[in-house]
Amino acid sequence: MMTREMNLMMAASTAGLLGFYLLFSSAPLYAATGGGGGLGAGSVTGAMMLATVAAELAVPWLLSRLGYRAVMGLGLVLLGLPALLLPLSAELSWVLGISVLRGAGLGVLVVAGTALTAELVPEERRGEGLGLYGVAVGIPSVLGLPLGLWASDALGFGPVFAVAGLVPLAGLPAVLGLPATRPAYGTKPASAAGPAAGGLASLALVFAAVTTATGVLVTFLPLAGSPELASVALLVQSLATPAARWWAGRHGDRHGSAGLLVPGVLATAAGVALQVWAGSPVAVVAGMALFGAGFGVLQNATLALMFERGGAARVSALWNLAYDAGMGAGAMGFGLxxxxxxxxxxxxxxxxxxxATLPLARVRTAAGYAPLPR
Structure with a gap:
């Protein structure tokens, strides 16, 4: 399963995402210190994620025209080159423009990478392959978020911007070894025909509800109680999620992914509910561990089930759209x-x-979403 092309794809994705997460918190801080204030900092994140969602919608068409190799390269360039221009000005308009380009690069990279993973791994091991990909793309967030903030404070913004720009560009040689395959656009394979194809929207809704909760917790947990406690809890969650995603992939390949939907929903809901006691270290950390495990399980289970029923590019775009739009909606809606x-x-x-998504998860199980024939 871990072929040369799979290793190269994971290396390119990891490089791009590390560059992205190094600036995820430090770029808004840069805009705030440049005179943008809190509103400017929020605008940077909002503009970046809006561009991510918009780009994700266009990736299936781009893949059909340019192929995986060129589109993955485009994502890395959009993540890398603009970051090198950030030191030129801290004006809000400049930082916003850079953030829009980098947000588009993120959308391009994650949709293309997820779709290519589904193409590269054998169908009978698709769940495990998606789990390994999830671990690879989860590492940059664990390292990049705290490292970017620490380095910005200790070394200044300039060195952080330089590294965040060069790391994605360093992934370009790996892209040269990827296939130039151009998946068809706007077609539905036979495996997606019939009643099961309608399950794509339901699965996306289940996942979007959980990513909405993720957006709420990542944004507001540090404000609800102790920031130090929230940092520990979010670290526990960020470690539990990729581990659970990998386990869910192995389990799904052997027993089917449909049976993981209900436990995943229950675990994430319970994890959020425990945050009601935001002053209790045990409740907060245990809740985020439970939430992280459920989130990782649902990441893999929803994606694997969707890939069984739709084309790789289309499914990847829909799943990533649910991910990013849900996180953005959660942060903004909870604030309101x-x-x-x-x-x-x-x-x-x-x-x-x-x-509230339990009926959708139970219907998907009852509909017989079993593993593919071996």
């Missing part, structure tokens, strides 16, 4: 209701939102 609910009741409502 927070003044009326407070943190405890707000976390409780988010847990109920996740639980």
């Amino acid at each position: 209701v927070l003044g009326h609910t407070g943190y405890a009741a707000g976390f409780g409502l988010v847990a109920l939102l996740v639980l």
Whole structure:
């Protein structure tokens, strides 16, 4: 399964995402110190994620025209080159423009990488392959987020911007070894025909509800209680998620992924519900560990089930769209209701939102979403 092309794809994806996460928190801070303030910092993140979602919608068409090799290369260039231009100005308009380009690069890279993973691994081991890909792309967030903030404070923004620009560009040689295959655009394979094809939207909704909760927790958990406790809890979650994603892939290849949907939803909902007690270290850390495990399981299970029913490029775009749009909607929506609910009741409502997808998860299981024939 770990062929040369698979290793090269994972290396390129890891390089691009490390460059992205190094600036995920430091670029908004740069804009704030340049006169943009808190509103400017939020605008940088918002503009970047909006560009990510917009680019994800275009990737299936790009892949059909340019192929995997060129599109992966485009994603790395958009993540790398603009970052090298950040030191020229801290003006908000300049940082926003750079962030839009980098957001588009992220959207291009993750959709192309996810789709190519599904193409490169054998069908009977697709779940495990997606799990390994999840581990590879999870490492940059664990390393890049804290490292970017620390280095910005200790070394200044300039060196961080240089590294964040050069690391994605260093992944370009790996792209040269990737296939130039151009997947068909706008067609539906036989495996996606019939009633099961309609399950794509339901699976995406289940996943979007969980990513909405992720956006809430990542953004507001540090504000709801102790920032130090939140840092530990988020680290535990970031470690639990890729491990659970890999385990879910191995389990799904052997026993089917459909049976993981309900446990995944219950685990994530319980993890969010425990954040109601944001002042309790045990509740916060245990809850985020539980949430991280459920999130990782659902990442793999929803993606594997969707790939069984749709074309790789189309499914990858839909799944990544649910990921990024859900996170953005969670952060913005929770901020709007927070003044009326407070943190405890707000976390409780988010847990109920996740639980509301249980009928969709149970229907998908009852519909017989079993593993592919071996």
